Amino acid sequence: MTEAAAFQTAMIEIIKVGKSYPPNVTALTDISVSIASGEIFFLIGRSGAGKTTLLKLLCNMEKPTNGLIEVAGMNIHQVTGNKLAKLRQRVGMAYQDFRLLTDRTVAENIAISMEVSYKKPQIIHNRVRNLLAQLQLEDKHDILTGDLSRGEQQRVAIARAVANSPALILVDEPTGNLDATSTEQVMELLIRCRNSGATIVIATHDEALYRHSTHRIMKLHNGRLDSLTRGDGQGRPNTAEATDDTEATDGSDDEI
Amino acid sequence: MNFWFSIFRQTGRNLRQTWTTQFMTCLTVSLSVLIFSFFYLIYLNILSAGDKVTDDLRLVVYLDEEPGPEMQEQLRLKISQFDQVQEIKFISREEAYSRFAEQLGDNHDVLTDMPTDFLPASIEVIPLKTLRSLSQIKLFSEYLATLPGSQKVQYGQNWVERFYYFTQLLSIVVLLSGVLLILTATFMVASTIRLTIFARQEELELLKLVGATNNYIRTPFLLEGILQGLIGSLLGLTSLYILFQWITRHFSGAGFLDLFTFTFFPPGIIATIILSSIVLCTAGSYTSMQKFLRI
Ligand SMILES: Nc1ncnc2c1ncn2[C@@H]1O[C@H](COP(=O)(O)OP(=O)(O)OP(=O)(O)O)[C@@H](O)[C@H]1O
Numbered sequence: 226m227t228e229a230a231a232f233q234t235a236m237i238e239i240i241k242v243g244k245s246y247p248p249n250v251t252a253l254t255d256i257s258v259s260i261a262s263g264e265i266f267f268l269i270g271r272s273g274a275g276k277t278t279l280l281k282l283l284c285n286m287e288k289p290t291n292g293l294i295e296v297a298g299m300n301i302h303q304v305t306g307n308k309l310a311k312l313r314q315r316v317g318m319a320y321q322d323f324r325l326l327t328d329r330t331v332a333e334n335i336a337i338s339m340e341v342s343y344k345k346p347q348i349i350h351n352r353v354r355n356l357l358a359q360l361q362l363e364d365k366h367d368i369l370t371g372d373l374s375r376g377e378q379q380r381v382a383i384a385r386a387v388a389n390s391p392a393l394i395l396v397d398e399p400t401g402n403l404d405a406t407s408t409e410q411v412m413e414l415l416i417r418c419r420n421s422g423a424t425i426v427i428a429t430h431d432e433a434l435y436r437h438s439t440h441r442i443m444k445l446h447n448g449r450l451d452s453l454t455r456g457d458g459q460g461r462p463n464t465a466e467a468t469d470d471t472e473a474t475d476g477s478d479d480e481i
Numbered sequence: 482m483n484f485w486f487s488i489f490r491q492t493g494r495n496l497r498q499t500w501t502t503q504f505m506t507c508l509t510v511s512l513s514v515l516i517f518s519f520f521y522l523i524y525l526n527i528l529s530a531g532d533k534v535t536d537d538l539r540l541v542v543y544l545d546e547e548p549g550p551e552m553q554e555q556l557r558l559k560i561s562q563f564d565q566v567q568e569i570k571f572i573s574r575e576e577a578y579s580r581f582a583e584q585l586g587d588n589h590d591v592l593t594d595m596p597t598d599f600l601p602a603s604i605e606v607i608p609l610k611t612l613r614s615l616s617q618i619k620l621f622s623e624y625l626a627t628l629p630g631s632q633k634v635q636y637g638q639n640w641v642e643r644f645y646y647f648t649q650l651l652s653i654v655v656l657l658s659g660v661l662l663i664l665t666a667t668f669m670v671a672s673t674i675r676l677t678i679f680a681r682q683e684e685l686e687l688l689k690l691v692g693a694t695n696n697y698i699r700t701p702f703l704l705e706g707i708l709q710g711l712i713g714s715l716l717g718l719t720s721l722y723i724l725f726q727w728i729t730r731h732f733s734g735a736g737f738l739d740l741f742t743f744t745f746f747p748p749g750i751i752a753t754i755i756l757s758s759i760v761l762c763t764a765g766s767y768t769s770m771q772k773f774l775r776i
């Protein structure tokens with residue numbers, strides 16, 4: 226995806242969004258940000274800052290209390306029925322708590338996101354093999370996900386999120402249980418997805434993921450936007466390859 | 482193609498996961514089909530027996546004395562004034578006597594001492610086939626009693642009346658068991674599906690999140706409802722057929738079953754019972770599904 230094309234269209238528009246849970250927990254206050262199509266966007270902040278909440282709003286698991294969220298030009302919280310289903314097929318989310326079906330095999334779990342859009346069994350099969358190979362989980366194909374280690378479950382969750390080649394990939398804490406090599410593999414997978422056109426939002430605590438990248442980083446604090454900066458782009462080889470799209474964007478360190 | 486592939490696999494999974502509940506529901510459905518169709522079968526057979534009985538229905542008007550030819554003509558006129566009839570037959574005293582003797586068969590010698598005119602003359606009226614309801618027959622007999630010279634009108638009042646009330650009662654039983662069928666089929670299937678949904682809440686929630694359409698989620702459950710209805714009604718009807726075979730084998734030749742031939746449902750009714758059972762079960766599963774999908 227060329228830089229020009231990428232930044233002509235905003236994939237996500239978040240406008241003055243607030244979210245409070247009953248009875249009176251305010252998780253997000255007055256968040257505004259625009260994320261471009263094809264961008265990798267980091268969401269950081271201390272535990273309880275509201276990262277997961279923001280991702281849930283983006284994938285329409287929760288509705289904002291106020292404000293407006295547009296994904297691909299659509300107000301996602303007004304979409305219902307089959308349109309909503311279609312929209313969700315184009316958004317892949319790796320949940321912080323994984324949400325794997327623990328009584329199904331790894332392959333079945335990854336296949337779910339493709340089955341709902343009626344992909345051919347052969348295509349599903351190949352895609353699952355391919356993803357497992359990228360994450361070095363080939364030997365786990367027929368293992369029940371309930372029997373996997375946390376780190377393996379985490380990678381299966383990510384594989385499911387990207388399997389259907391969604392236009393928007395939301396990843397919540399992707400590397401919490403992973404060693405350095407596995408983390409690298411996950412990031413490589415995500416970058417490959419981005420290179421084939423996906424927009425990626427990553428919520429994380431892991432400084433190693435973003436510190437040396439050149440992607441934009443939004444820091445939340447107590448549900449408020451604390452800072453919006455750009456990584457300095459030093460060090461990490463796997464993110465360095467991704468720099469082609471990120472320079473000269475929107476004045477990076479500004480607050481939109 | 483891929484849609485149905487996914488749907489069938491999903492349905493197979495459902496059934497494997499919850500087969501005990503599914504099995505119990507199936508049994509309940511088949512039991513209610515059995516109860517309903519049992520009473521319905523009896524009802525239909527009684528009705529057809531009743532048709533045969535009323536085919537033979539005749540009203541007999543006993544007369545004070547034997548009517549002459551003009552009198553006969555007059556009576557004929559009066560009777561057909563009330564209603565058209567199929568046939569009017571005058572029976573003289575002698576005819577009545579010889580009929581009676583014939584009925585006695587070998588024992589007819591008991592009559593040897595009796596005068597040949599000890600039986601009254603009578604008119605036999607065979608009403609039209611359209612005259613069927615009890616109240617119509619009653620009205621007609623009351624009218625016949627007012628004919629000049631009429632002594633008494635007989636048509637097996639007691640028997641006809643009892644038969645009539647019996648069929649009435651039976652139709653109420655059929656109706657009630659029909660309601661039973663509707664309630665059990667719908668509610669049992671609805672609650673089974675609700676249980677299944679509950680057992681698989683997590684998966685269904687996930688399916689929604691990854692963008693499964695309502696049809697994708699709903700169709701396997703509807704298919705389950707169809708299966709419940711189909712298998713349940715087939716089981717119920719098969720057991721009724723076995724019961725029916727057993728009854729006809731053990732009671733044929735004995736007493737009242739001789740009166741009429743006991744027949745099983747015609748194919749049209751069998752198809753209707755199966756179809757409505759399927760429709761009810763599917764409706765049950767649909768309502769449960771709608772509740773879930775609305776959340
Ligand atoms: N369903 C809910 N009901 C009530 N409060 C909630 C709910 N979900 C989240 N919260 C609250 O909203 C705030 C933000 O939660 P959120 O899960 O978004 O934090 P987070 O940044 O993802 O934290 P972590 O890094 O620990 O995952 C927290 O104070 C949390 O307690």
Ligand SMILES: [Mg+2]
Binds near residue numbers: 276277397
């Ligand atoms: Mg979180």
